[in-house]
Amino acid sequence: MTSKQKKALWRIVISFFLLIAAALIPDQIYPAQYWVIDFTGQWMPSAQWVEAGYTLYSWGIVKPLAYLLPYLVIGWDVLWRAVRNIKNGQVFDENFLMSVATIGAMVIGEYAEGVAVMLFYQVGELFQSVAVHRSRRSIAQLMDIRPDYANVEREGELCTLDPEEVAVGETILVKPGERIPLDGRILEGASALDTAALTGESLPRDVGPGEKVISGCVNLSGVLRVEVEKPFGQSTVARILDLVENSSEKKARAEHFITKFARYYTPIVVFAALALAVIPSLAGGQWVVWVPRALNFLVVSCPCALVISIPLSFFGGLGGASRQGILIKGSNYLEALAKTGTVVFDKTGTLTRGEFSVTEIHPQVLSPEELLEQAALAEQFSTHPISRSILSAWGKAPERERVGEVEEIAGRGVRATVDGRVVLAGNRKLMQRENIPLPEEDQAVGTHIHVAIDGTYGGCLIIADQLKEGAVQALCDLKRAGVKKTVMLTGDNQETAAAVAGELGIDQFRAQLLPQDKVNEVETLLREKSPGENLVFVGDGINDAPVLSRADIGVAMGALGSDAAIEAADIVLMDDDLRKLPVAVSIARKTMTIVKENTVFAIGVKFLVLVLSALGCANMWAAVFADVGVSVIAILNASRMLGVK
Amino acid sequence: MKKTFKLEELDCANCAAKMERAIREIDGVTQATVSFLTQKLTIEAEDERFEEIVKKAAKVCKKVEPDCRIIIK
Numbered sequence: 001m002t003s004k005q006k007k008a009l010w011r012i013v014i015s016f017f018l019l020i021a022a023a024l025i026p027d028q029i030y031p032a033q034y035w036v037i038d039f040t041g042q043w044m045p046s047a048q049w050v051e052a053g054y055t056l057y058s059w060g061i062v063k064p065l066a067y068l069l070p071y072l073v074i075g076w077d078v079l080w081r082a083v084r085n086i087k088n089g090q091v092f093d094e095n096f097l098m099s100v101a102t103i104g105a106m107v108i109g110e111y112a113e114g115v116a117v118m119l120f121y122q123v124g125e126l127f128q129s130v131a132v133h134r135s136r137r138s139i140a141q142l143m144d145i146r147p148d149y150a151n152v153e154r155e156g157e158l159c160t161l162d163p164e165e166v167a168v169g170e171t172i173l174v175k176p177g178e179r180i181p182l183d184g185r186i187l188e189g190a191s192a193l194d195t196a197a198l199t200g201e202s203l204p205r206d207v208g209p210g211e212k213v214i215s216g217c218v219n220l221s222g223v224l225r226v227e228v229e230k231p232f233g234q235s236t237v238a239r240i241l242d243l244v245e246n247s248s249e250k251k252a253r254a255e256h257f258i259t260k261f262a263r264y265y266t267p268i269v270v271f272a273a274l275a276l277a278v279i280p281s282l283a284g285g286q287w288v289v290w291v292p293r294a295l296n297f298l299v300v301s302c303p304c305a306l307v308i309s310i311p312l313s314f315f316g317g318l319g320g321a322s323r324q325g326i327l328i329k330g331s332n333y334l335e336a337l338a339k340t341g342t343v344v345f346d347k348t349g350t351l352t353r354g355e356f357s358v359t360e361i362h363p364q365v366l367s368p369e370e371l372l373e374q375a376a377l378a379e380q381f382s383t384h385p386i387s388r389s390i391l392s393a394w395g396k397a398p399e400r401e402r403v404g405e406v407e408e409i410a411g412r413g414v415r416a417t418v419d420g421r422v423v424l425a426g427n428r429k430l431m432q433r434e435n436i437p438l439p440e441e442d443q444a445v446g447t448h449i450h451v452a453i454d455g456t457y458g459g460c461l462i463i464a465d466q467l468k469e470g471a472v473q474a475l476c477d478l479k480r481a482g483v484k485k486t487v488m489l490t491g492d493n494q495e496t497a498a499a500v501a502g503e504l505g506i507d508q509f510r511a512q513l514l515p516q517d518k519v520n521e522v523e524t525l526l527r528e529k530s531p532g533e534n535l536v537f538v539g540d541g542i543n544d545a546p547v548l549s550r551a552d553i554g555v556a557m558g559a560l561g562s563d564a565a566i567e568a569a570d571i572v573l574m575d576d577d578l579r580k581l582p583v584a585v586s587i588a589r590k591t592m593t594i595v596k597e598n599t600v601f602a603i604g605v606k607f608l609v610l611v612l613s614a615l616g617c618a619n620m621w622a623a624v625f626a627d628v629g630v631s632v633i634a635i636l637n638a639s640r641m642l643g644v645k
Numbered sequence: 646m647k648k649t650f651k652l653e654e655l656d657c658a659n660c661a662a663k664m665e666r667a668i669r670e671i672d673g674v675t676q677a678t679v680s681f682l683t684q685k686l687t688i689e690a691e692d693e694r695f696e697e698i699v700k701k702a703a704k705v706c707k708k709v710e711p712d713c714r715i716i717i718k
Binding site: 303315 | 656657658659660661662663666678680681682683684685687708709711
């Protein structure tokens with residue numbers, strides 16, 4: 001609690017006891033009470049006193065004055081602010097409305113009510129202030145990735161500077177426990193880095209000389225000397241902070257609705273109160289009935305519950321996501337993400353690693369190792385990714401002297417002389433051209449590289465792009481999170497695409513697409529989706545900027561260090577883990593649920609109390625609950641988002 | 646030019662919304678946001694008149710919420 005909140009608490013306690021004291025003062029005083037107790041030894045009801053001919057004296061002005069004391073203790077600041085704001089031309093503010101409502105209650109003789117309503121209002125304000133304070137603190141913690149200083153080596157000396165003052169090319173020293181202040185490359189030292197603040201990944205990452213390091217990570221074990229590669233403003237940490245801080249500027253539709261609602265709600269309720277106080281009373285003359293009802297209206301007229309809790313929910317959602325390494329560039333995208341119906345994936349780099357490797361070896365005559373060796377030797381001069389993958393599967397240094405004449409046959413494969421024998425390695429077309437009988441094509445996924453030695457079929461190698469770790473689970477989780485359709489786009493041939501799609505459990509795929517076809521496919525899918533649902537496109541941020549911007553929501557993944565991807569996408573997954581996508585969707589859904597709950601609850605309770613007040617079924621207590629009570633509940637509900645793990 | 650200022654003692658969310666609206670109406674301001682949660686005011690306005698506009702914004706804020714201060718460095 002801050003000192004201001006403590007002061008408020010004391011005022012509440014003091015005023016509460018003064019209120020009880022005032023309430024304990026009897027309404028009327030009995031003269032010569034001592035005499036009665038002496039005489040009969042028991043209490044006698046006042047009615048009998050009157051019968052017995054005694055006069056009852058009223059406390060008159062004393063009792064209202066006794067109530068005024070706790071009222072002023074608890075309400076002086078509200079009254080003062082009301083006066084000050086009227087002077088500034090701010091009529092419809094909360095302070096003024098509370099003042100009118102409570103003074104009104106006292107004027108019509110409901111002293112205890114007037115004080116209690118003010119007291120309850122202040123208790124609510126205190127709760128609200130504590131809740132806001134706590135939320136602000138968790139937001140500040142969320143943003144607490146900014147490095148405070150950098151240890152720079154200048155002229156052989158180590159000086160501590162603001163990261164903004166460090167130039168590119170300078171050398172900085174990062175000790176264990178410190179945050180890396182700027183993006184750079186390690187010159188000396190090895191250590192483990194905690195990247196949790198950026199990626200949400202809890203496992204430390206090992207780094208050594210020559211490797212790039214990213215600002216915002218915490219150095220855990222060894223001392224690092226780092227050469228600065230980017231000024232602070234362009235460093236990862238500054239960019240992320242900038243994104244998170246500005247993300248609340250892109251407001252969601254729910255937020256615009258609340259702003260508009262707040263603008264019209266208060267004046268409407270205040271004028272309704274005025275009408276309620278004046279019109280029926282002029283007609284029927286029952287001021288005592290209608291004025292209290294109108295006062296209730298004034299108490300309910302502040303839209304604070306919504307104005308605080310809705311942005312707080314969004315902020316919590318955005319913040320919770322960023323702690324997981326999911327950067328969402330605005331509340332509007334969070335809102336849109338909650339309505340995800342279709343997710344479209346680019347295959348290479350998103351669902352698969354984009355690295356080819358030998359997955360299976362099917363020899364006919366030789367041992368698997370020999371078959372691989374023959375193919376590797378024949379392919380060793382080729383730079384094709386598939387040839388490279390065969391070489392790396394073989395795992396030995398190339399042996400040029402064992403290979404004689406090599407002929408590359410474009411689109412088919414190679415023909416080489418290895419250890420004096422003619423080795424053919426390539427696709428089906430190559431074998432057919434050389435008249436080598438092939439066995440039936442098997443069902444294995446990937447590119448088949450057939451090998452023939454001296455005119456006899458030797459077997460085949462299967463080369464495939466490997467699925468990303470977690471891709472299958474991510475797709476499964478997306479379905480569970482309510483995504484209806486998943487689609488994969490790829491430049492691969494139909495068979496490979498079908499196989500990968502089957503393995504992943506993806507609903508649809510579009511194969512043999514050229515990069516420019518992807519935009520058209522996404523546009524077709526955009527037309528097919530049902531209204532009210534959004535299409536998410538997930539890519540690796542390389543070469544797919546047009547598609548990212550065409551989709552309702554563009555998600556780039558593996559973006560740590562890739563500026564282009566951060567620029568182009570609406571949502572950025574900082575690390576390479578596709579499983580973050582369903583997490584993002586569920587955070588979005590949860591945020592929107594809370595936003596809806598709060599909107600319906602706050603407007604509902606306020607409306608209900610307004611109606612009941614107009615009918616005379618609700619007292620001022622209910623009205624105060626509908627004002628501050630609802631605010632506190634809504635804030636507490638919204639702050640659930642801040643704890644999202 | 647776009648600049649962010651810290652706000653102190655911003656205690657009421659509705660006031661923040663009112664301030665935002667009032668600052669946007671100042672002549673020369675292209676965009677203004679008041680974030681109740683981060684207690685920050687961002688003003689985007691014409692370069693030449695920026696100082697003057699910030700002063701006006703401070704005045705407007707004072708009018709809406711007298712306890713609230715803009716920290717101008």
